[in-house]
Amino acid sequence: MSQFDQLHRFLFNNASVRGEMVRLDDSLNHIVHSYEYPVQIQRLLSEMAAATCLLTAILKFKGEIGLQIQSEGPVKYAVINATDKQTLRGVARWDENLTTLPETFSELLTKAVLVITITPEEGERYQGVVALDKPTLAECIEAYFDQSEQLATSVRLMTDLSQPDNAKAAGLLLQVLPKAAEATDRSQQNEFDHLTTLTGTLTEEEMFSLPVEDILHRLYHQEEVEMFPPQAVSFACTCSRDRSAEALKNVEKAELMAIIEEEGAIKMNCQYCHTEYRFDSIDVEAIHGGHVGDAPTNQ
Known part of the structure; x- marks a missing residue:
């Protein structure tokens, strides 16, 4: 049974750190192949889709979350919307007069911001804005949590577009638990830094080829990791x-x-x-x- 299009949550019982891993294929292909997107746009939407899944799982609410990029660069607009039921949809707009697009995140998006919109079924709508002034989307999201939530967060985003008809994306997130972040014990940060270093050894080949259990064992075999039942991810549009x-x-x-x-x-x-x-x-x-x-x- 494929472990793609699933979100996996896990907890480090001895470190006050939580983790999430998501891998997408079918749900992602509905998005990146809905239009004749250049591969650079496919890559951006793929990273955004994985990141949105991770954020939806962190923010405990019923409703929707949207990641929207606004830019004056070659990519003008890109958005991924997701619900608490892990349904995704997304779209992008770019300067179609350009014959080629730059490869790097920074060149695709100039004078750009990331708008994170949370729309709960009950309660007030929340919107946060972060400048896209880091080399990668993952680093920009880490900066968002550092600035707005004061929570130490590590994000890794990967894509595999080697098969044109079967795009894949993955994301892995670690975050200090909110209660632990309020503590002044430096050991909490040391534990988080240690786990982040271990996470950094994960290769794209391992991420896209190994079962989730094997990935977590390879990375954290010396830690006490508690896994929770996975949640299915799917493409779904709310239009009618x-x-x-x-x-x-x-x-x-x-x-x-x-x-x-x-x-x-x-x-x-x-x-x-x-x-x-x-x-x-x-x-x-x-x-x-x-x-x-x-x-x-x-x-």
């Missing part, structure tokens, strides 16, 4: 015909009818999954009459 119809309620009826007269129908495409929703004059009458649910359900 009803949501599209709700958006049309904010447009004047006459304007919608003019579009239908000129083009035959109103066509709305989801930027994440590319599902197309069509609305004709009967649909518009139902929408503006307050009967969205009465509109035909054909896409």
Whole structure:
């Protein structure tokens, strides 16, 4: 049984440190192959997808989290959204006039920020912003936790795009437990630094080829590691015909009818999954009459 598209949580019982590992393939391919993305964009979205899974698992809430990059460089915009049920979707926009794209993270993203948005089912929406001024996305996320949460955090992100039709991504995160971070005992930091050093020995070949249990044993065989049941990760889009119809309620009826007269129908495409929703004059009458649910359900 494949251990990809699974999030694994584990705990170092003697070190007050928690860990997470995620490996993606099928869920990721729905994202990176939804458009003819250059390999550099695929790599960026792959790292963001793995990172979003890790962050969703850390932030104990029911709802959604989004990682959004805004940049003045070749990549203008990239976003991955995930839910507490570990469903993913994502999209990117870049300067398609460029014949080639730079390879490095810093060159792809200039004057860029990472916006982390947490939208719980209950409670207030939270948004944090961190400058993307480090050489890698992993280092930028580490800086975010250091600045905003004051939690020592180690992040490793890996991608395998060697098979064009089967992109893979992985992430491994270690973090001092919040209660331990409040303590003044320097030994907690020493333990974390030791575990981070061990984690740094993991190779991409090991990450993408070995069972999770073998990886953790190779890295931490001298530690007391407690593993928890894995959580499945999947691609899922939250778009729907009803949501599209709700958006049309904010447009004047006459304007919608003019579009239908000129083009035959109103066509709305989801930027994440590319599902197309069509609305004709009967649909518009139902929408503006307050009967969205009465509109035909054909896409």
